[in-house]
Amino acid sequence: MPTGSDSRALYERVADSLRTSIERGELAPGDTVPPEQELAESHGVSRQTVRQALQQLTNEGLLSSGRGRGRTVRSQARLRWRLSHFESQGNHTADADAWANEVQDQGHLPLQEVSVGLEIPPKAVAERLNLDPEKDIVVVRRRLRYVDDVPFQVADSYFPEDLARGTALMQPKNVSVPGGLLASIGRAQTRMVDEIQIRMPTKDESSRLGLPAGTPVAEHMRTGYDADGLPVRVMVTIAPGDRHTLVYELDAS
């Protein structure tokens, strides 16, 4: 029970109480939150205060925004995205690329929309590919990826234009080649550097991926190098936090 020395705002006390119920599993994923009126009565506060508490928990990603219907507790079921393995050569097969195999292995249905463009490289991409953004251009393969028909991640791969020119990398559709597209043109990635930033989505990312309020993303940038140590690709993936667990398996040395 709130005491006189409790400096938290009223709505914070209500939010804390509901959060505890969720953490303990008393309110489970999919459950509908009790009606505002009921919560107002049980906590001895106004409906306006209850609404503030529910908005707070929605911003934290714990509740759906529930327009029209009641708010529900969000599921935190995540697919494991095994980043140290998923682009290994054995994971590229003739009938599916590395990502599709990764999703299928976990019992889900992958789908990718692919488009190809020629662009001036963004600054971060130019730096990593040793390109001059004033005169070099890149081929970008943009993919919107779905799992079980739900938008899942956005993954854009950038290649130096002189590397991609006239190759299968220019095909504006999903292409599956044993060993992967880069291997098929003799430029397989042998070393990769992954850089991960954790942030809130941009408005455009939110709408493309259908992100509920309070859903942060990982911006995952992978730079691939060939056997000669030359950078051959930068892949930028926007991975919503509510749909992914990023997994790395490492040998200590």
Add this chain to the structure above:
Amino acid sequence: MPTGSDSRALYERVADSLRTSIERGELAPGDTVPPEQELAESHGVSRQTVRQALQQLTNEGLLSSGRGRGRTVRSQARLRWRLSHFESQGNHTADADAWANEVQDQGHLPLQEVSVGLEIPPKAVAERLNLDPEKDIVVVRRRLRYVDDVPFQVADSYFPEDLARGTALMQPKNVSVPGGLLASIGRAQTRMVDEIQIRMPTKDESSRLGLPAGTPVAEHMRTGYDADGLPVRVMVTIAPGDRHTLVYELDAS
């Protein structure tokens, strides 16, 4: 300019305009946002609408909450946390542990507060250490880590009690040993599995780490295995997104 067919709320249009200025660098990190009255006039909206727009951008982590003062554009400078390297044996030295060396290498000042406890293992930890949460206990080394005197991350390491008993792992202070504490007791980690979840912080994490609104975290869980393939440690780190870039360097195979 807003048109009749623009279905966005007024405050969203103002937020979009400011967001674009930030993305283009017209408003740079540290800059103070123009006063509410000025923004209201230049956008032809009420101050209340401007306030809503500023709150939206604060929730996205782009602006400081700026109580009392004006709101400023937040800096996104991040330390590189090289997860494939930072626990390599060479990074543990006699005068500093792996994390301190990692921070010092980047020209910053590390500080760690360490406490040690004996606990019933949380479910996720028990699973990974092959322990029975009904009867086994764990030794936990809790660290609150500062960089340049600012709270930076929370990192808790869990060890099976029978492994830690009577060893340096029980010392309630920061301990630096060449090769690391586990190596010093003959149980060096030779393989590690990292699992990363991206989420909003809990209230407790927010207050311990002094997180501004709209700052998501990475919950990084590393399970370490010794040369016999037995799990020897689970480390759970809460890494705020505004302070970290997670980095992995990988050999493709």
